[in-house]
Amino acid sequence: MTLPAWQLLDDQAVATSRALAMDAVQKVGNGHPGTAMSLAPVAYTLFQRILKHDPANPNWIARDRFVLSCGHSSLTLYIQLYLSGYGVELSDLQNFRTFNSKTPGHPEYGHTLGVETTTGPLGQGIANAVGMAMAARYEKGLLDPENKTEIFDHNIWVIASDGDLQEGVSAEASSLAGTQALGNLKVIYDDNRISIEGDTHVAFTEDVSARYRSYGWEVFDVAAKADGDVDRENLEKTMLKSLEIKNKPVLIRLSTVIAWPAPTARGTAKSHGSALGVDEVAATKQQLGMDPTQSFVVSNEVIHHARAIQQRGAAMHKNWLEKFESWQKSNTVQSALLNRLMNNGLPEDWEKNIPVFSSDKEIATRAASGKVIQSIAAVLPEFWGGSADLAESNNTTIEGGGSFLPTSSKMAGANPFGRVVHFGIREHAMGSILNGAALHGLVKPFAGTFLVFSDYMRGAVRLSALMQLPVTYVWTHDSIGLGEDGPTHQPVEHLSALRAIPGLAVVRPADANEVSACWVEIIKNAKPVGLALSRQNLPVIDRKKFKGTDNVKNGAYVLAYGDESSPDKCDVILIATGSEVHLALSAREHLLTIGIKARVVSAPCLEWFTQQPVAYQELVLPKNIKARVSIEAGIAQSWYQFIGDSGVPVSLEHFGASASASVLFKEFGFTVENVVKAAKESITKAHG
DSSP: OOOOOOOHHHHHHHHHHHHHHHHHHHHHTOSOHHHHHHTHHHHHHIIIIIOOOOTTOTTOTTSOEEEESSGGGHHHHHHHHHHHTSSOOHHHHHTTTSTTOSSOSSOOTTTSTTOOSOOOSTTHHHHHHHHHHHHHHHHHHHHOTTOOOSTTOOOEEEEEEHHHHHSHHHHHHHHHHHHTTOTTEEEEEEEOOEETTEEGGGTOOSOHHHHHHHHTOEEEEEOOOTTSSOOHHHHHHHHHHHHTOOSSOEEEEEEOOTTTTOTTTTTOSHHHHSOOOHHHHHHHHHHHTSOTTOOSOOOHHHHHHHTTHHHHHHHHHHHHHHHHHHHHHHOHHHHHHHHHHHTTOOOTTTTTTOOOOOTTSOBOHHHHHHHHHHHHHHHOTTEEEEESSOHHHHTOOOTTOOEEOOTTOOSTTEETTOSEEEOOSOHHHHHHHHHHHHHHSSOEEEEEEEGGGGGGGHHHHHHHHHHTOOOEEEEEOOSGGGOTTOTTTOOSSHHHHHHTSTTOEEEOOSSHHHHHHHHHHHHHHOSOEEEEOOSSOBOOOOTTTSOOSTTGGGSOEEEEOSSTTSTTOOSEEEEEOTTHHHHHHHHHHHHHHTTOOEEEEEOSOHHHHHTSOHHHHHHHSOTTOOOEEEEOSSOSGGGHHHHTTTOEEEOOOSOOOSSOHHHHHHHTTOSHHHHHHHHHHHHHHHTO
16 A cells, blocks of 8 residues: 655644644633644544545445544544544534534534544443444455455554553454454554543553453554654554455554643643633644644635545545445345345345244243344345353354354364354453444344343443434343243343343243244344344244234233223233233233223333324223233333233332243242232222
């Protein structure tokens, strides 16, 4: 890769970037100027000289991805998006961190063009990047398995901070990246030794370079210049050298001085997260050779010079298109697949072979899900995932899919384009990697662990919901029904806690056929979902006797009326999810024997239900029927909006215990007798 000579205008563009970082924070009165100042030459070099990108086509599939893992330094990215012509303008920098601006405090995916992922929670960005790099390799296998072309090859570049590398999620992801030999992943570690509490050595003294070498990364150390500025020339040479490394991820450990070249703020904790002050900004501008009395000044020469990247990007894209069009003609099957994936389409009748389960045998919903996964995988090659070392328990293995491992791996079944991802016992990184894979754009990723361990990945799950990514979490062992493993493994508060995340659908199917119907809806919707599945076998509901699964997609539906001959006649509504739906049906039968008509509503997904028209919600839960009982083996927190003041929850408001599922359900009140008692109590409350 041959680069043009560095020019005086490039130096001026870097100085302008530093000044803009100071000005934006000074104007709004808050933010993180120091890192954006010191990293200005790094980001400028990346966007102007190293990255393969086309500002006019920001979704170009062959582009390099750039992830600013230290999202607090969002100006590092925004200023380069402005200079490169991504639609961020000077007025947007002037409105930094203000309501509805294109430049929020941390980069937000889908809000600002050119932002590849939402960052801010430290460690998430680098873990997302690992997912992007893994997805890039998998997609290469879908489109060019024999490596006949380079048109789908690209790199994932990251700028990460001390804080990113202190977070455990980055260690989990980086360890896996080394195992996966991700040669398309290049991370620049900004080693400035400053965080909010000052020198990072108060808490972070390890040899980071040695750690990453032990992970299997190639590591380069780039020292700062004698005056403290970034050694940009040496950094660029190292970046180019890293592009030649294809068999392992690269960490460039870059020594910097935060807030360089501010006379008194450089190297200080104050410059990390506070405006520098009018006097310091003026003094720094003098150091940069700029007018200290003016703010947000960008010369026409600088902006014209920087935006020449648009012409260079367009030329790169045009050259790529010529090769791509030739590839399309020679690879019609893969071309048709790519066209479908880019348009988020599904094959015709893709769901026709989704399993239908007989009611003559019991089956755990985790096992039913495993069978559905095989069916989906058979028709959707983009369906790809695995487990946090629990594949056999989660039933997340794609049979015959091969292990997603590099060619250098000596493990049996290793396949660089395999469909089974072994995340190891790294739940948080697993969630973040799924997000990165989904952000990359052409895969439908999924992964599993036990529901109780969703706590370990909550940060990533929250970001799935925030970005509305098509990620599916398969959480099994969903209640005290897992039995003897005891309270450490029995989720009690988790369903309600996960339902509290805006934009996440929590799906707990009642039986195997609800599992099938839910999976179909998950694939169609392409939004973040957590599937909560049973360890224990559950009856398969006889759909000849009770209602079918057509309305599962609506989140809740009437499974059985209190009086099938007169559906409007109802004394109480029993609302249940998962393994407790069968209990509700049994309680309904008992209530009929004592003259109480109970409607049973299966509610696999409360979020889907609340998105339905009010008229449908009224059909399922009529307002005039105030006697209601919720039945779920977890805390009742998320149920009160549905059962109201007259409702009575049958729930679990304490931790579980170590015993068989049948014993625990009985001991903790999940019995026909207790549901009947709750129904009577609710009827009494409803009628005053």
